[in-house]
Amino acid sequence: MKPFLVDTHCHLHFPAYDADREQVLERMNEKNIWALTIGTAIGNARNAIKLAESTEGIWATVGLHPSHTTSDHVDTDEGEVHEHDLTVEGLVALARSSKKVVAIGEAGLDFYRLPEEREAAIQKQEKVFRTHIEAAKQLDLPLVVHCRDALSRLAEILEETGYAKGVVHSFTGTWEEAKPLLDLGMHIAVNGIATFPLRKGKDPSTAINETIKRIPVERLLVETDAPWLAPNTYRGKRNEPSYVEEVAKHAAHVRGVTLEEIAKQTTENARALFLI
Ligand SMILES: [Zn+2]
Ligand SMILES: [Zn+2]
Structure with missing residues (x-):
């Protein structure tokens, strides 16, 4: 059945769902929602694969989040993250270990929170990102890109x-910022941040809503980034995949179309990109 x-x-494989993952999956089932559970380091990507292998409607990705390349910071929310050195061969082998791996990432650039050795950290992030790109190329899989405060550099690297x-x-x-990435061929995914109430002045949700309005509809995707960034209706709570409906509702509202239209189109986009 179509989702x-x-x-x-x-990140449905994260410890945030250990106590009640079955119920979370049940709520997704009731709404007929599928999900990609995204690996942020090699250790937890293995858990993502395990969950995808045992659950219908769930797919996995493998990658190393840029923030994990430059700090020894361990976020217990994510499970294990200590693998700093990864290789193209390692990524390719892990991706090939399961048919349910449908993308490489998350990987990319995060210049928002850098350690003191800024330049070295940026170099390291770029090197690790290129490793992911090479693996994705070899496998002909799409990339799941995380990018914060580095969108123009991202466009340069993708083009190069x-x-x-x-x-x-x-x-x-x-x-x-969206235009050059779209011109290159990338898709853009929006989440609960777009639903946050507008503030005065320089407000990120104003910018993103303008972007949502103008993205060619065949390049738009929806996501939650759960367990973080719950949409406004659930703000402050743990996020979960079934709340993606709120993001789709918001995108429909901004574009002046029905929820059904946005749901149908973004679902087609996701299925075509990830071959699910
Ligand atoms: Zn991210
Ligand atoms: Zn993520």
Whole structure:
């Protein structure tokens, strides 16, 4: 059966769901929602694969989040993250270990929170990102890209490597920032941030709503980034994939179309990109 919506970015294998994962999956089932559970390091990507292998409607990705390349910071929310050195061969082998791995990432650039050795950290992130791009190229899989405060550099790297197949997730940028990425061929995924109430002045949700309005509809994807960033209706609570409906409702409202239309289109987009 076709899904109603696809949450293209969540972390359902994280310990945040250990106590009640069955119920979370049940709520997704009731709404007929599929999801990609995104690995942020090699250790937890293995858990993502395990969950995808044992659950219908769940797919996995393998990658190393840029913030984990440059710090020894361990976020217990994510399970194990200590693998700093990864290789193209290692990524390719892990991706090939299961038919349910449908993308490489999350990987990318995060210049928002860098350690003191800024330049070295940026170099390291770029090197690790290129490793992911090379693996994705070899496998012909899409990339799941995380990018914070580095959108123009991202566009440069994607253009230079000639591999711009995939999605820039948790997008909050302006139309001017989105345009070069779309021109290269990337998809853009939006999440609960777009539903946050508008504030005065320079407000990220104003920019993202303008972007949502203008993205060619065949490049738009929806996601939750659960367990973080619950949409406004559930703000402050743990997020979960079934709340992706709120994101789709919001996108429908901004574009002036029905929820059904946005659901149908973004689901088709997700299925075509990830071949699910
Ligand atoms: Zn991310
Ligand atoms: Zn993520």
